Amino acid sequence: MGKRSRARRPPGPRPPREPRPDRSQPGREKGLGRLPAPRRVLALYLGAATVVALVALLGIALIGGTAGPFLVFAVVAGASGLVYRRAQRALVGLGLSDEDRLLQTMAAGLLLISSLLALVSVLATSLS
Numbered sequence: 001m002g003k004r005s006r007a008r009r010p011p012g013p014r015p016p017r018e019p020r021p022d023r024s025q026p027g028r029e030k031g032l033g034r035l036p037a038p039r040r041v042l043a044l045y046l047g048a049a050t051v052v053a054l055v056a057l058l059g060i061a062l063i064g065g066t067a068g069p070f071l072v073f074a075v076v077a078g079a080s081g082l083v084y085r086r087a088q089r090a091l092v093g094l095g096l097s098d099e100d101r102l103l104q105t106m107a108a109g110l111l112l113i114s115s116l117l118a119l120v121s122v123l124a125t126s127l128s
Contacts, residue, residue, distance in 0.1 A: 038094040042103040045087040049107040052079045053114040060121045069125045073118040080111040 059072035087107070096104065 041090045046107040048083045049110040056114040056118050069121040073122045076118040
């Protein structure tokens, strides 16, 4: 076999370790805190749009009856409008790169598709 990657230390007292870096230092935040401001807003926007889309899918699948799709559409349309308006207000004045604009378009498209899916379920219920 090959040589060991680390040489063995002689037994005895170990040298003192360097202190660990303070976790409260700027630039050492966890989660969304380490992202720049536009990306943080866009990450929350895309996450909220995903939640709205999941609510639309689960609501259509699980809520039965003739009033179920109408309720799902009302909730999804209201939540989509709220998420869209809040994200647009938060993004005012922030310089967006091309990747940021792509994330913004993806989130808005996801909101639109989930609203259209809920509307189609309402139309299918009312026409049948």
